[in-house]
Amino acid sequence: xxxxxxxxxxxxxxxxxxxxxxxxxxxxxxxxxxxxxxxxxxxxxxxxxxxxxxxxxxxxxxxxxxxxxxxxxxxxxxxxxxxxxxxxxxxxxxxxxxxxxxxxxxxxxxxxxxxxxxxxxxxxxxxxxxxxxxxxxxxxxxxxxxxxxxxxxxxxxxxxxxxxxxxxxxxxxxxxxxxxxxxxxxxxxxxxxxxxxxxxxxxxxxxxxxxxxxxxxxxxxxxxxxxxxxxxxxxxxxxxxxxxxxxxxxxxxxxxxxxxxxxxxxxxxxxxxxxxxxxxxxxxxxxxxxxxxxxxxxxxxxxxxxxxxxxxxxxxxxxxxxxxxxxxxxxxxxxxxxxxxxxxxxxxxxxxxxxxxxxxxxxxxxxxxxxxxxxxxxxxxxxxxxxxxxxxxxxxxxxxxx
Ligand code: SF4
Numbered sequence: 001x002x003x004x005x006x007x008x009x010x011x012x013x014x015x016x017x018x019x020x021x022x023x024x025x026x027x028x029x030x031x032x033x034x035x036x037x038x039x040x041x042x043x044x045x046x047x048x049x050x051x052x053x054x055x056x057x058x059x060x061x062x063x064x065x066x067x068x069x070x071x072x073x074x075x076x077x078x079x080x081x082x083x084x085x086x087x088x089x090x091x092x093x094x095x096x097x098x099x100x101x102x103x104x105x106x107x108x109x110x111x112x113x114x115x116x117x118x119x120x121x122x123x124x125x126x127x128x129x130x131x132x133x134x135x136x137x138x139x140x141x142x143x144x145x146x147x148x149x150x151x152x153x154x155x156x157x158x159x160x161x162x163x164x165x166x167x168x169x170x171x172x173x174x175x176x177x178x179x180x181x182x183x184x185x186x187x188x189x190x191x192x193x194x195x196x197x198x199x200x201x202x203x204x205x206x207x208x209x210x211x212x213x214x215x216x217x218x219x220x221x222x223x224x225x226x227x228x229x230x231x232x233x234x235x236x237x238x239x240x241x242x243x244x245x246x247x248x249x250x251x252x253x254x255x256x257x258x259x260x261x262x263x264x265x266x267x268x269x270x271x272x273x274x275x276x277x278x279x280x281x282x283x284x285x286x287x288x289x290x291x292x293x294x295x296x297x298x299x300x301x302x303x304x305x306x307x308x309x310x311x312x313x314x315x316x317x318x319x320x321x322x323x324x325x326x327x328x329x330x331x332x333x334x335x336x337x338x339x340x341x342x343x344x345x346x347x348x349x350x351x352x353x354x355x356x357x358x359x360x361x362x363x364x365x366x367x368x369x370x371x372x373x374x375x376x377x378x379x380x381x382x383x384x385x386x387x388x389x390x391x392x393x394x395x396x397x398x399x400x401x402x
Pocket of ligand 1: 039047051
């Protein structure tokens with residue numbers, strides 16, 4: 001009898017404990033962290049992201065982990081991010097693998113001191129295959145990273161020369177193979193629409209890709225940002241830049257060929273095998289919050305945009321999204337995805353106006369266009385800006401923010 005009572009007590013306290021845990025985990029929100037590492041060996045002529053070249057960098061490389069730690073502590077306090085668990089960590093840049101491995105290890109340690117880490121937390125590190133060594137990658141894998149993202153841009157030597165980049169195919173193969181051996185997802189990033197690039201250059205890259213055990217690919221159209229050398233080259237007609245028609249042909253070649261290779265085109269510029277999507281980026285495209293830390297890092301938190309400055313000395317610039325802007329943030333990401341948007345996510349009156357307009361659009365641009373969902377297809381993604389602007393205008397009008 002006594003032991004039976006003891007058992008009941010033990011069982012009830014176990015249930016109580018489990019209930020508490022369920023309540024705790026239900027209340028626990030997911031936190032997605034972006035950590036900007038602002039160092040590069042050299043500045044690429046097309047790049048507009050903030051990065052500096054050590055040893056001239058404003059913030060010393062060997063103590064950058066401490067700057068990040070302070071920034072994370074400050075933002076956790078300011079935005080009351082107590083009841084959160086870390087669901088993804090993304091080391092972007094810059095070239096995060098220029099940091100001494102001990103600094104990266106310290107950053108992960110600081111994060112664990114601030115928040116619990118969710119099971120299956122995705123930890124991505126961006127890198128440049130030219131400077132990443134196999135030894136460094138082994139250390140990275142020992143730290144528990146789950147994804148490596150390598151910036152390639154192009155494998156074609158004459159284009160690499162223009163971009164002042166080096167990505168040796170056999171070196172990339174070694175890096176990717178090591179990831180595969182350790183069951184770590186690996187993706188490559190490319191740019192198309194490059195000066196002097198033609199369809200054959202892209203075909204050659206697509207051929208090489210087939211030789212690699214990859215789980216993820218990004219193909220971004222070249223953007224010409226003011227203040228970058230590549231923008232000046234275009235203005236000065238230093239090289240032949242593909243015309244818009246050729247860029248469309250490149251986009252079409254990419255998705256048609258990659259589909260034949262078994263890739264899922266899950267986002268306007270991104271492809272995955274076996275549903276190995278970038279969870280961190282997916283969270284961003286879904287319009288959810290993320291916390292950015294480090295020099296020039298941006299965050300989206302509680303309907304606010306928070307933008308760090310370059311030296312982390314002055315407080316970040318903050319801007320609260322208006323209702324229309326907040327809705328457009330959602331539209332911007334969801335229209336990029338092959339799951340599109342749900343009209344039930346909008347206020348009824350706004351959804352009705354959107355549905356009415358969408359009903360006039362050509363079926364050829366949509367995977368789905370009905371009372372529930374709006375999903376662009378590859379044809380429609382070519383007109384992404386047009387559809388986004390049309391829906392954005394409805395939002396501004398609806399909320400009286402025109
Ligand atoms: S390595 Fe990457 S982040 Fe650095 S300058 Fe080049 S493109 Fe920009």
